[in-house]
Amino acid sequence: MEPIQLFQLASDKAHWLSVRQSVVAGNIANANxxxxxxxxxxxxxxxxxxxxxxxxxxxxxxxxxxxLRGSVRADTGQDLNVSPSGNAVSLEEELIKAGDIRKEYELSTGLMRTFHRMMLQTVAK
Known part of the structure; x- marks a missing residue:
């Protein structure tokens, strides 16, 4: 039987979400x-x-x-509506990404909380 690596996977996902949140925050900060x-x-x-x-x-x-810092790249998925100043940041898209990050984080932590409770119940019995 292989060991359960779920906690490491959840930690990696949380770290990825943290890096993505900082990238999105940088985009919002540089919107102008x-x-x-x-x-x-x-x-x-x-x-x-x-x-x-x-x-x-x-x-x-x-x-x-x-x-994870090496995986940051220019976002080509957006409709690049470039403003007259040459800026290609869509605040609406960035706020949608921020909401998605929050939902993914809540889902990950909820799953980990449930798995942890399940592990505690199996050990206690």
Missing amino acids: TPDYVAMDIDPFETVLNSVGSRMAATHPAHFTEDP
């Missing part, structure tokens, strides 16, 4: 910056398949590289 192009992060499934193993930090002074 001339020539700014909206950014987004690769889908979680793509990032999960490409991350693989990485070096462990065994000492607090060790630097660690965030593998």
Whole structure:
């Protein structure tokens, strides 16, 4: 029987959601910056398949590289309605993304809470 890696997967998903939220927040913050192009992060499934193993930090002074930062790219999925200043950020699209991130986070934490409760019940009996 293989060990259950659900908690690690949930932790990776939460980290991905955190990085995506910071990218979306950066897009919203730069909504009036001339020539700014909206950014987004690769889908979680793509990032999960490409991350693989990485070096462990065994000492607090060790630097660690965030593998998800490399998956930030220009967002080509939007209708690029470029303003006269050259800005291609749609606040409506960014707010929709922020709402989706919140829903995914709530779903992930709800599933983890349920799984944790289920594990506690099986151990207690």
